[in-house]
Amino acid sequence: MLLSLSNLSMALLPKWFTGVLERFAPLFSARVWPQVQLLVVGALLSPGKRTVTAALRVLGLADDPRFGTFHRLLSRARWSSLQASRVLLNLLLKTFVPSGPLVLGLDDTIERRTGSKISAKGIYRDPVRSSHGHFVKASGLRWLSLMLLTPIPWAHRVWACPFLTALVPSQRYNEQRGRQHKTLTDWARQMLRVVQRWCPGRKLIVVADSAYAVIGWLSDLQQGQPITVITRLRLDAALYDPAPERAAGQMGRPRLKGDRLPTLASLIHDPETRWERVRLRRWYGETNREVEIVSQTAVWYHNGLPPLPLRWVLIRDPQGKFSTQALLCTDLLLSPVQILEYFVQRWQLEVTFEEVRAHLGVETQRQWSDLAIARTTPALLGLFSLVTLMAHERWQGHEPWVRHAAWYDKTLPTFVDALAEVR
Template sequence: MRNLPRAIIPVLRKFELLFSERVWEWAKILLIGAILAPGKRTVTSALRVMGLSDDAQFQNYHRVLNRAVWSPYAASRILLRLLVDAFVPSDTAIVLGLDDHIERRRGAKIKAKGIYRDPVRSSRSFFVKTSGLRWLCLMLLAPIPWAQRVWALPFLTVLAPSERCHQELGKRHKQLTDWARQIIFQVRQWLPERVLVVVADSSYAALELLAACQGLPNPVTVVTRLRLDAALYDTAYVHPAGRPGRPRKKGARQPTLEQRLSDPTTDWQHTSVRWYGGTTRTVRLASATAVWYHSGLPPVSIRWVLITDPDGKFEAQALLSTNPAATPKEIVEWFVMRWQVEVTFEEARAHLGIETQRQWSDLAILRTTPVLLGLFSLVTLFAHHLLQAGELPVRQAAWYTKALPTFSDTLAFVRKQLWPVTISWMSPAEADMVKIPKSLLVRLTDALAYAA
C-alpha cells in the first residue's frame, strides 16, 4: 500500500519480516481496513471500507488469518518492544496487567468455547452464564504522555480452551493459572534484564503460580489480592548443618489479617496514594513480611498490605507482593493501575469490534481476537508517532467538555490520517469530480472517524 503517513511506516516495517511479500500486502490492507471499518470487524467489512468490494480474489484476505504462515507470538514480541521503547523509560519497572476476558461466541464449529460466568452482566447477587471463548491477556500498564494517564496496552493474548474441549480432544486440561505462568515466563524470556511487575486479581493468587514467578533466576514480582484469612507464618529459622531432618518451610503462625484489623496494636500509617480515576487519596496502610503456606504447596515469601479508608467509604482489603522489598505505597499504586485493564476491554468492545468477528476456522479464531486487541496498542503507537510530542485533538461540544483525550479521540485522529491514503489509492484515473463544501466535508470526515 502506497502513501501511508511517514510517521507510521517505521512501526509497520517492524512486522514486515513476519510475512511473505505477497501476504504482507494483504495483511496491510486488512490492518488499515480494521482501523477504518465501523461496526463489525469482519474481513468483508475491512474490504468494503477499503473499496475492494469487487475484488474477485477476496479469499486471499481470508487466508491471511486461516492459512498463511506467520507467528502471532513473534508479532506480540515485536509489539511489546515497540510499546516499551515508546512509553517506559529504561530505568523504570515494566508493569503488566494480567486478566482473562470472555468473548461471547456461539456456533457448533467453535471447538474451544465453554460456559462461563459473564463478568460484565453478573454481580455479587446476580449470576449470569454465557457461551464463549476465554482469553488470557497481558497488557502493558504505562502512562501515555498526551493522554496524561495510564493506559492498558494489550500485546499478548492466548486462548484458554474450556475443560470440555480438552476432554473431547483427549488432552489434559490446563488451568488458567497454568496459562498465566506460561505467558509470564515467555515475557521474561523476551525481556531478561528488565524489572517486571505483573498485577492481577484474586483469581491468580495461587501459591503454585506465585512460587514459580518468585523462583525464576530473575524473579517476576506478582501483585494480587490476598484473603483476609490466609495462613501466614514467620520465616523459618536456618536449619543447622549436619542436623537430621528436613529443613523447615515456615516459622511460627502469625495472626490473620482479619485479626489485625481489630487489633489495637496494629501499626497504621496514613499514606497519600494515586487512586482510581487519576485522583489522589489518603488511605490507612499496615504492612509486614510473612511466608504464605498451605500444606502440600510451595511456601512463598510475601509482603502483605492491609488497606482501610479513614472515611469508611470502602471495605478493608489486602494485597500481596512476591517481592518483600517493595514498599506498601508501591504495591497499592501498582494494583490501582490494574483497573485500566477493564477499561481497555470495554473500549475494545465499543470501538474495535471485539465479539463481532465471525471466523469458524480454528486458526483464524486463534489469530483474530489477539489481533483486534493488539489493534488497541497499535492505534496508540500510531497516534504517538503521528503527534511527535504534540497534543491530541479532543472532541468537544457546547454541552460536553472533555479535558483529556480518550481512546475514541485517538482512533478518530488515526482514522483521519488514513482516510486520504485509501481515497487517493482507490480513486480511478478518470474520476468524476464532485464539489463538496468544506464545512460538509469536515462534518462527514468527523462522523466517519468517530463511527463505532
C-alpha cells in the first residue's frame, strides 16, 4: 500500500516539486525512497508539530499498521546526512550562486529538549531568550548550522539557506562515553574544511558572531587554502604593528609582532581619529544607512598563540542608536565597506532560525534515539532551503504570490509565502 500510494502521489505532484526532490534519490535504496518522499510531503503539509505521526495523519495514513517503517527511516535506515547536505549545497549553488565567492553564515542555536533519553543534551545560555541584562539557561541540544547567504531574486533580499547542520554534544555527554570533547570552534573548523573540499576553487567568506573571534581558530583557517572570516572584535584586543624585517646577520628568534598599538576603545574618544562617513545599502532592516568608520590593518597577538594579521573596522553611529563596535576580517584586501556589507547579512541567520521554529516545527519533534535526533533537526533546517528552491522553480516566469492583510502591507514575498506556494 505504501509503495502504490507513493507512486500515485509522486505522479500527481508537479515537475517543479519532484525535479528538486529527485536529486536526493541516489542517496537512498529503492525500498526506502518511496517512504522518504511521503515523509517530506507530510512534513511540508503538517500545520503544527513535525512528528512522524503528524506527517502520516496529514497524508491520510493514520490507520496504516506499518507506521513503524517511517520511524525506522530516521532511527535505523542506512543513509548519509552528510551526503544529503552536499546534494543540497550543489542545488543551491547551481540555482543562486553558479560562480564567484561563497558567502556563508555560521551560527549555533539551542533546541530545547528535556528527558532522560535525550543523552546529548546540556545546559546552555539560551541566545534567543537572553539579553545583556537577563540571563536565561536552557536544557537542550546545541546545533551548529552552516548557511548559504545568497540574494533571492523574487524576494529582493538576502536569505540564509541552511545546508549543513551538526549536533554539538555537551561535555558531560563526551566524558561519560570516554570521548575527547570537541568545542564549538572545533566543529566549525571541520565543517568549513568539508565545504572547501566540496567546492574546490571557490573562495569562502564566513560571517559569524563574537563566539568565533578566537585567534587559534582563525589562524588555523588561514593555513593551506585560506578561508576568510568576518566577525566581531573586542575593543580591548591587543593589536600590534607587523613584525619588522630582520636585518642581515641579526641573531635570535624572529619577532612575531611589532610595537603595541592603541586599543580600539581608546580610538573612539581620540580627537585625532579620522572618521569617514559611508552609506550602506542595507543595515538591519534599514536601507541607505549612514555610519562612520575608521579602518586599518594590524596583528592580533596573545602569548602562546600564533600572530593573526587582520583588518579591523571601527563603526560609529552618527545618530547614536547603537554603541560603537568593531569588526575583524582575515582578508586584508577587502575594503571596509565590503566587510560591513558582508557582516550585516549575518542577521539573516537569526531570521532563518525563527522561521524554522515558527513554520517548520523545529523543537516540536519527539525522537528519542540518538541517530533519529541527529538526523531530524538538520532535515527540518534543510527543508527551509528545499522550500526556497521549489518556490524558485514555481515562480519562474511570473510574479510571486504575496499574502496580504489589512494590518500588514506586504509587497515582497517572505518564507511564509514560499511555503504556502509549495503547499
